[in-house]
Amino acid sequence: MATIDGSSVKKLIVACDAGMGSSVMLASQLKKQLAKSGVTVEHSPVASIPSDADVVVTQAGLADRARGVVPGVPVIPFQLFLGDPSVAALVKAIQNGDSIEV
Template identity: 65%
Template sequence: MNGKDVHKIIVACDAGMGSSVMLASQLRKELRKYSVTVEHTPVNSIPDDADIVVCHQGLADRAAAGAGDKPIVKFQVFLGDPAVTKLVSAIKNGGEISA
């Protein structure tokens, strides 16, 4: 999937400790001018209209079960993770995004 085709990102979480909410907020701020919606949802409730799912590596299997064929960007660190940085760059510059 090309980054220019992304319109909705879901940040999927589990524990609700706030770290994923911070990540969703950061992505919203970074991607505001690119018309990308960023939502925060439980990993078991990924909406059908998501283009990309972003989740912690430990939740990837559960996210995959509910994400269908949508690419899943897995990260290890909530803020400053290279996988998330690569996703943002692909959206801004039109690069390819892979699961």
């Protein structure tokens, strides 16, 4: 497993496949939660994830594709668009400057 230093995350990408409104809603929620942390949150199709991303959050079924697009960038897979424990743990690590294993 890799470790992410929450204090080093400056650009978080929410990647999706079909432009579903749910992932846009998640990106909006993360923007609000991380606004005070100075983290840029962007929404992107999984095939076009920017190479300067510090971390990618994507639906579990897309995680392997995301890893193929940006090898070396940590990918946080989730099951639930709202209230997923993996995403909540990442947000907490960024807000507190903690480390998190992925």
